[in-house]
Amino acid sequence: MPELNTFLANKLQQRQQENALRRLTHNSQLIDFTSNDYLGLAHSEKLFQQIHEKVSTLPHLNGATGSRLLSGNSGYTEQVEQKLAKIFKAEAALIFNSGYAANQAVLSCIPQKGDTIIYDELAHACIRDGARLSFANHFSFRHNDLEDLEKKMKQASGRIFIAVESYYSMDGDICPLKELVSLTDQYQAHVIIDEAHSTGVIGREGSGLSVSQNLQDKLDVRIYTFGKAMGCHGACVAGSKTLIDFLINFARPFIFTTAMPLHSIAAIDCSFDYLRQNTELQHVLQQKKELFVSLGKKQNLRLMNSSTQIQGVILPGNEQVKALSMHLRTRGYDIRPILSPTVPKGSERLRICLHTYNSDQEITSLVNDLASKA
Numbered sequence: 001m002p003e004l005n006t007f008l009a010n011k012l013q014q015r016q017q018e019n020a021l022r023r024l025t026h027n028s029q030l031i032d033f034t035s036n037d038y039l040g041l042a043h044s045e046k047l048f049q050q051i052h053e054k055v056s057t058l059p060h061l062n063g064a065t066g067s068r069l070l071s072g073n074s075g076y077t078e079q080v081e082q083k084l085a086k087i088f089k090a091e092a093a094l095i096f097n098s099g100y101a102a103n104q105a106v107l108s109c110i111p112q113k114g115d116t117i118i119y120d121e122l123a124h125a126c127i128r129d130g131a132r133l134s135f136a137n138h139f140s141f142r143h144n145d146l147e148d149l150e151k152k153m154k155q156a157s158g159r160i161f162i163a164v165e166s167y168y169s170m171d172g173d174i175c176p177l178k179e180l181v182s183l184t185d186q187y188q189a190h191v192i193i194d195e196a197h198s199t200g201v202i203g204r205e206g207s208g209l210s211v212s213q214n215l216q217d218k219l220d221v222r223i224y225t226f227g228k229a230m231g232c233h234g235a236c237v238a239g240s241k242t243l244i245d246f247l248i249n250f251a252r253p254f255i256f257t258t259a260m261p262l263h264s265i266a267a268i269d270c271s272f273d274y275l276r277q278n279t280e281l282q283h284v285l286q287q288k289k290e291l292f293v294s295l296g297k298k299q300n301l302r303l304m305n306s307s308t309q310i311q312g313v314i315l316p317g318n319e320q321v322k323a324l325s326m327h328l329r330t331r332g333y334d335i336r337p338i339l340s341p342t343v344p345k346g347s348e349r350l351r352i353c354l355h356t357y358n359s360d361q362e363i364t365s366l367v368n369d370l371a372s373k374a
C-alpha cells in the first residue's frame, strides 16, 4: 500500500508540475459560461415540475432493480424509446445510461477483428476508449480533413467505420456531413456520428444535425445524449431495428449494468415535450452565440473557428490560460481553461459555452473583460 501510494503521488506531482492537475470544484454562484445546459432546461423550474408530475403517474420505484435484460425493463422505457426513434427519424432507438456508455458500446462491439475504425482526431474520449476496447484496427484522421480521411480509408482493411461528432466538444466546429457522406459512400464505409452537442440545439424537436440536413438514412449509427442541451441524463442510439437488436445482444455497457430508473426516463420524456412547447429556445441560443462572436471579432479576440454555442478564445500555455480563468472568476464569470494535454500544446484556450439564459449585458461585459486581458 505505501508503495502504491508513492507511485500514485508521483504521478499526481508530475501533473501538478505540468500545471494540469484536475480538481473537483463546487458549482458556483458565478455567471455560467461553462455548463452544457445550453437551453437552460436543467435549470427550468417548470420542467422540474412536469417531470415530478410525470413520475408520480409511474410505478413508484426508486431504482430499476436490474439490467434491462433481467428485471430492469419497462413498457414506459420502450414507449419513450419509440418516441425518440420518431424524433430522430430512425426505425428504432435504445436508451443507454450515458453518452459515454453509448459511444463505448457502439465502437467496441460493432467493428470486428480485421475491420478498421477511423476516428476524427478530436473525437471524444469515449469514442477512442470504445475503439481501444474493440478488436478492430483503429487510427485517427486529421480533424475535419476529408483528404486525409480518404488517404486513411485507402489504407484500411475489412469493414470501414468512420467515427465523427456533429459539433466538436472542444472546438465547437461542425462536421462537414454532406461531403463526408458522399466520400464514405464511395468506399462503402459506415458512419457513426455522436450528436452529443447538437441534440436539442438544432433540428425540429431537437433532432440534431443529421436530421436537420436530412442525412439520417446515410448514417449507420447515431448517438444522442440528454445530459447537455436536454438538461437531464442518459443517451440513446438511433438506427435500424437490426442495429438495436444487435446492441441488445452484444453491447456490454448495455447488458451488464443496472437500467436507468423510471424518473430518469421520465426526465428524458418530459424534456423533449418541453422543447416542443418552447421552440424559441433554439433561436435565442443562436442569437446569444451571434452576439458573442460579433463582439469578439470587433475586439480582435483570438476566437476559435466555431459557428456553434461552443466558443473558445485561444491563449497558448497552461499557466497563462489558467491565470486568465482565475482572473475572470474574480470578475464573476465561471469559465474554465482547457489545458494541454486535453487539447494540443499551443492551442490552450478558454472554452466559453453560451446559454439562452446568459443576458446580452453579461456577454458584452465578458467580451470587454477578455479584450482587456487576452
Ligand SMILES: Cc1ncc(COP(=O)(O)O)c(C=O)c1O
Pocket (backbone or CB within 6 Å): 098, 099, 100, 101, 103, 124, 126, 165, 169, 194, 196, 197, 225, 226, 227, 234, 235
Ligand atoms: C462529444 C461527447 N460525446 C459523449 C459525451 C459523453 O456523454 P455523457 O456525458 O452523457 O456521458 C460527451 C461528454 O462530455 C461529449 O462531449
